[in-house]
Amino acid sequence: MSTTIFLQALLSGLTNGAIYALVAVGLTLVFGVMRIVNFAHGEFLMLAMYGGYLAFTFLGLDPILAVFLVAPVLMLMGYLLFDGLIRPALKVPEINQMAVTLGLSLLLQYLALVAFKADNLLVTQERSTASIWLGPVLIQMPQAIAALASIILLGLFYLVLRKTDLGLIMRVVSQSRDGAALSGIDISGTYRWAMAIGLGTLGIAGPLMVSALYVNPHVGQLFTLKAFVIVIVGGMGSFGGVLIGALLVGIAESIAASWLTASVAAAVPFALLILVMLLRPEGLVPAGGSR
Amino acid sequence: MTKFRIDRRQTLLMGAAIAMPAIVPSRGRAATEALKIGVLVPTTGVHASDGIRMLKAHQLAAKMINESGGLKSLGGAKVELLVTDIQSKPEVSRAEAERLISRERVSALTGAWASATTIPAAQIADRNRTPFMITSAVNDALTEQGMKYVFRTAVKAKWFGGYIADFLDYQKSKGISVGKIALATEDGPAGQAVRSNYTSVMPGRGYPILTDETFRTGTPDFSTIATKLRTSGADGLLTCAYAEDSTVLLRALAAQGFRPLYVGFGGAHVNQTVLAAGKPSDRTFGVVEWSPDLNKPASQAFVKAFAEAHPGETPLSNQAQAFVATYALALAADAAKSTDRNAIREALTTLKITDGPAAVLPAPVLSFDEQGQSPATCVIVQAIEGKFVTVWPEAVAARPPAPVQG
Numbered sequence: 001m002s003t004t005i006f007l008q009a010l011l012s013g014l015t016n017g018a019i020y021a022l023v024a025v026g027l028t029l030v031f032g033v034m035r036i037v038n039f040a041h042g043e044f045l046m047l048a049m050y051g052g053y054l055a056f057t058f059l060g061l062d063p064i065l066a067v068f069l070v071a072p073v074l075m076l077m078g079y080l081l082f083d084g085l086i087r088p089a090l091k092v093p094e095i096n097q098m099a100v101t102l103g104l105s106l107l108l109q110y111l112a113l114v115a116f117k118a119d120n121l122l123v124t125q126e127r128s129t130a131s132i133w134l135g136p137v138l139i140q141m142p143q144a145i146a147a148l149a150s151i152i153l154l155g156l157f158y159l160v161l162r163k164t165d166l167g168l169i170m171r172v173v174s175q176s177r178d179g180a181a182l183s184g185i186d187i188s189g190t191y192r193w194a195m196a197i198g199l200g201t202l203g204i205a206g207p208l209m210v211s212a213l214y215v216n217p218h219v220g221q222l223f224t225l226k227a228f229v230i231v232i233v234g235g236m237g238s239f240g241g242v243l244i245g246a247l248l249v250g251i252a253e254s255i256a257a258s259w260l261t262a263s264v265a266a267a268v269p270f271a272l273l274i275l276v277m278l279l280r281p282e283g284l285v286p287a288g289g290s291r
Numbered sequence: 292m293t294k295f296r297i298d299r300r301q302t303l304l305m306g307a308a309i310a311m312p313a314i315v316p317s318r319g320r321a322a323t324e325a326l327k328i329g330v331l332v333p334t335t336g337v338h339a340s341d342g343i344r345m346l347k348a349h350q351l352a353a354k355m356i357n358e359s360g361g362l363k364s365l366g367g368a369k370v371e372l373l374v375t376d377i378q379s380k381p382e383v384s385r386a387e388a389e390r391l392i393s394r395e396r397v398s399a400l401t402g403a404w405a406s407a408t409t410i411p412a413a414q415i416a417d418r419n420r421t422p423f424m425i426t427s428a429v430n431d432a433l434t435e436q437g438m439k440y441v442f443r444t445a446v447k448a449k450w451f452g453g454y455i456a457d458f459l460d461y462q463k464s465k466g467i468s469v470g471k472i473a474l475a476t477e478d479g480p481a482g483q484a485v486r487s488n489y490t491s492v493m494p495g496r497g498y499p500i501l502t503d504e505t506f507r508t509g510t511p512d513f514s515t516i517a518t519k520l521r522t523s524g525a526d527g528l529l530t531c532a533y534a535e536d537s538t539v540l541l542r543a544l545a546a547q548g549f550r551p552l553y554v555g556f557g558g559a560h561v562n563q564t565v566l567a568a569g570k571p572s573d574r575t576f577g578v579v580e581w582s583p584d585l586n587k588p589a590s591q592a593f594v595k596a597f598a599e600a601h602p603g604e605t606p607l608s609n610q611a612q613a614f615v616a617t618y619a620l621a622l623a624a625d626a627a628k629s630t631d632r633n634a635i636r637e638a639l640t641t642l643k644i645t646d647g648p649a650a651v652l653p654a655p656v657l658s659f660d661e662q663g664q665s666p667a668t669c670v671i672v673q674a675i676e677g678k679f680v681t682v683w684p685e686a687v688a689a690r691p692p693a694p695v696q697g
Contacts, residue, residue: 004522005515005522008514008515110335113335113339117340118334118342120340120535122538128542129546129570131547138518138547139514140542140546141546212539214538216337218336257506258516
């Protein structure tokens with residue numbers, strides 16, 4: 001493998017990793033705060049991607065602007081989802097909770113199939129084939145924008161969590177729900193915010209990713225499993241972990257794909273998962289805290 | 292000891308069961324039994340877009356057959372399609388084939404889009420002595436392993452290389468020289484078959500392969516592959532990829548400013564989705580089994596009938612194959628004067644279609660050899676100004692190929 005190809009694989013891996021982090025951060029937030037495993041996470045990304053496509057096709061909105069429309073819609077969905085489905089599910093055993101979100105995942109895919117049909121839809125702009133050259137290697141413009149948005153968002157998350165009251169409350173609730181309740185914190189309210197923000201991040205990822213990729217009712221499936229691997233490898237509920245996990249997965253996947261056959265390379269993120277689970281089961285950057 | 296009590300609910304149910312035959316008229320008493328054909332298509336899952344298209348073609352064939360009087364030798368028996376969704380999954384395709392054969396007692400099966408989903412279903416059909424008419428799968432082994440009940444209207448993967456080499460020779464004769472090839476194929480059974488074919492055929496025909504890349508369908512990023520293709524020094528690129536992956540690859544190539552002579556594979560490339568990518572897909576070629584602008588009366592009739600049934604829609608290559616597959620099964624049953632599976636199989640081996648509504652595909656004759664393979668051929672189309680146009684062979688071309696640059 002030549003230097004150029006290695007460098008390109010590395011750069012693409014970092015870019016993809018940043019984008020995966022954007023997708024996975026909502027998942028780790030929901031898990032960290034609520035201990036809910038949301039199997040429908042990829043489907044909300046799919047809905048956000050359709051949102052970006054529709055905003056572009058029918059409102060003529062550039063995907064970057066569409067983010068300001070789609071993210072609030074996804075936040076609202078998160079809000080409604082909590083009260084409608086998740087709050088009742090919190091009372092049942094965890095295995096049932098998983099079944100609920102799994103069922104939701106399938107339901108959303110098939111509803112999308114009915115609403116949008118199966119066709120692959122594209123957002124095609126001048127920018128779709130523009131690129132940024134860094135010496136012999138390049139980043140494609142849509143991917144670069146998504147990666148940049150991801151880094152900005154993760155930075156904002158860090159600030160919110162460390163510097164604001166809401167962030168403090170979320171950290172407290174994720175460390176000890178009972179302790180937080182005893183301190184007078186409104187647990188339901190915190191959960192609602194966590195879900196809203198968790199899905200809201202997908203509202204940012206969706207329009208930006210549809211310009212780099214395509215959308216169909218099953219596109220969320222490409223990312224759900226990867227997001228889970230990232231969240232587990234990084235440490236469930238840990239934000240530093242999400243970024244590190246995502247970059248690791250992105251780079252491992254990219255370099256493996258350029259070095260080995262496609263099928264073997266596809267197994268690499270899972271091999272990484274197994275390795276981390278064997279050596280450091282709490283994840284690379286554990287969030288810590290008890291129930 | 293528990294008493295056996297028949298309560299009111301059970302009495303009602305028993306009464307309904309007894310009364311049912313009197314209320315619901317029994318079917319199948321008429322002299323004409325229908326020809327039941329099981330149709331395996333993915334209407335959900337990653338291939339849903341293609342599966343739904345294929346289904347429309349199957350349905351149009353059944354409709355046209357029934358409206359022109361059905362199977363005359365069977366007293367006007369109608370073709371009845373039993374459609375099932377295989378969810379783009381091989382294990383579901385297998386299970387559904389099993390179900391259609393043993394529970395629904397179909398006379399024949401057809402389908403099932405991708406090679407990955409067709410192989411298990413064809414094997415089940417062969418084992419259960421039920422004719423299976425492959426519509427679109429290109430994996431060579433399907434008509435090379437002596438499965439006596441498996442037939443195919445599609446072209447085998449190993450033939451495509453030959454047709455592409457013929458086309459490149461033709462380009463060379465017109466002064467457009469392509470010296471060195473790169474390959475980019477998906478790593479499923481279809482892509483593997485195509486890659487195996489291209490790597491064995493192209494070098495022998497004078498087109499050395501400098502690099503051959505594989506990828507998983509659904510890969511979100513093609514920049515590294517695009518870099519490898521660009522830095523290989525190739526000026527021609529042959530691919531086998533599903534439509535959505537093609538758009539990402541084409542954009543990645545355009546972002547790097549790399550414009551090789553691109554030949555995509557089959558209906559997966561010659562597709563509305565690929566055209567929607569705009570400039571990156573413009574001037575790319577596709578090697579396909581059929582094109583809507585083909586100069587054959589049955590073909591034109593098919594395109595017209597399709598447009599009437601689905602306004603604004605033009606059929607794609609694989610849909611013509613599905614249409615012909617359905618017709619072939621019906622014509623065989625008609626020739627055999629029977630809906631019996633073995634009789635249909637026998638009739639398929641001697642079928643020879645040269646005209647009539649089923650003569651849609653470019654080859655002059657539709658027949659099936661001892662391995663069940665039809666002598667299917669290909670044409671080359673090119674994306675010019677947002678449409679795919681047939682550019683080779685000259686005999687059926689609408690216009691000569693346009694230059695790749697400019």
